[in-house]
Amino acid sequence: MEDQFAELLTRCAKQDQVAFKQLYQEASPKLYSLALRLMQKPELAEDVLQESFIKIWQKADTYNLQKGKALTWMATVTRNKALDKLRSLKLKSKEMDIQYEGLDFASTDLEPDHQEDLSQEMQRLRECLKQLQPSQRECILLSYYYGHTHQELSEKLNKPLGTVKAWIRRGLETLKPCLS
Amino acid sequence: MDPKRVGDIKTMSELNRYQNPEIFEKLAMAYAAGTLHGRARLRFEKLKSEHFYLEATTSAYESKFGSLVELLPSERPSDQVWKNIESSIQLPKVEEKKEKTSWFSWLSPTYAASAMAVLLAVFLVILPGNKEAVAYAAVLGDAQNSDVAITRITSDLTVSVEMVKKIELEDGTVLKLWCHPKGGGKPMEMGVVSSTGKTNLKISKEEWENMKTIGKLEISAESHSSTPTSKRTTLLKGYLNPITEE
Incomplete structure (x- = not known):
């Protein structure tokens, strides 16, 4: 499937403002959704989204196809911005009102409603994630989407810290050959 | 220890x-x-x-x-986010940019050099010169005053050089494009261009901003490893003209 976002990013690198607005309109709903889960507060998530898109505009010329799909590159920019902000604000999830949680959108069997919309890369990743035990998969997905630490996962899942660490370690070990 | x-x-x-x-x-x-x-x-x-x-x-x-x-499910951020982004990076209104690009794209690269020269002259007559340029163009001629290359510099930070006649080069030499400031001074090297067909070079935003200070373009034949102070033979030259909106 053609990467429409990559085309828009290439045009952004040439300072094409029309392309940048289109990129924002089409990519921001997914990126905002990611920022909401990491930040838990809409106003903080909007700050992260804003900072991310400014960086995307400024760094568009550094993106190339070797960096993967354009949406995943932008998701990495957004995620790192969110983690930096969380770190600078020294926010802990337990201090916040949890508004966004769970993995309903990913579903336990990783069979989302609109599979045909998924990129080949996501479909490959999904096949790899399916090889994990549900507990391993849950820990890794919760870490990615919500930025939970091992300790937070231990409390959330009501499991010993060592067990959570082992699930994550074994999960990543299983994923490694599949992703490679 | x-x-x-x-x-x-x-x-x-x-x-x-x-x-x-x-x-x-x-x-x-x-x-x-x-x-x-x-x-x-x-x-x-x-x-x-x-x-x-x-x-x-x-x-x-x-x-x-x-x-x-x-x-992830899609979630819509408030409209204020885009407004903040626009003002943070000081984007002019998108509509203005759209007009500028579509306006200049009308100048097809397949136009012959002479037609381009005429077009440029017309635009320069009818458009006041004190407005901000949306592009620059130059027709470069050889020593016999025949038009050989069309150069366009556009706000998408691209310099395109189109040869309408092939230039014969000695082995080991290349063609380089140079920008000369209006008030004299050190010329700015823009890059190597092909002796035939079209070459696109990328410029920085700063170089684009500097274009308003450039008066003349030259294409010279020189060795690949030459420096700004090396001796070079100017083959083509022409004045750089700003293109403004009406």
Whole structure:
């Protein structure tokens, strides 16, 4: 499937403002959704989204196809911005009102409603994630989407810290050959 | 033992640890998946910024895990976010830009040099010169005053040079495009252009801003490794004209 976002990013690198607005309109709903889960507060998530898109505009010329799909590159920019902000604000999830949680959108069997919309890369990743035990998969997905630490996962899942660490370690070990 | 030496040994052993592919790949993967936290994450970020192989491996895993964003439901941010982005990076109104690009794209690259020269002259007559340029153009002629190349410099930071006649070059020489400031001074090298067909060169935003100070373009034949002070033979030259909106 053609990467429409990559085309828009290439045009952004040439300072094409029309392309940048289109990129924002089409990519921001997914990126905002990611920022909401990491930040838990809409106003903080909007700050992260804003900072991310400014960086995307400024760094568009550094993106190339070797960096993967354009949406995943932008998701990495957004995620790192969110983690930096969380770190600078020294926010802990337990201090916040949890508004966004769970993995309903990913579903336990990783069979989302609109599979045909998924990129080949996501479909490959999904096949790899399916090889994990549900507990391993849950820990890794919760870490990615919500930025939970091992300790937070231990409390959330009501499991010993060592067990959570082992699930994550074994999960990543299983994923490694599949992703490679 | 000297505390500094202890620190050095610790750093070395840490670095050795990160140079072990088995270890750094696991760490890169954990970082990308978001399971590396706290000081370990900070330490890894620092090393990643210093070592290309760590950065490249991490980036590869980030691109794999980044696909997870596709599973998320779409959520719409408030309209204020876009307004803030626009004002932060000081984007002019998008509509203005649209007019500018579509306006200039009308000048087809397939126009012959002479037609281009006429068009330029017309535009310069009918358009006042004190407005901000949306593009620049020059028709470069040879010593016999025949038009040989069309150069267009557009706000998308592209310099395109189109040869309407092939230039014969001696072995070991290339054609280079130079910009000469209006008030004299050191010319600015723009890059190597092909002796036939069309060449596109990218310029920086700063170079684009400087175009208003450029009076003349030249194409010269010179050796590939020449420097701005090397001797060069000017083959083509022409005046750079700003193109403004009506």
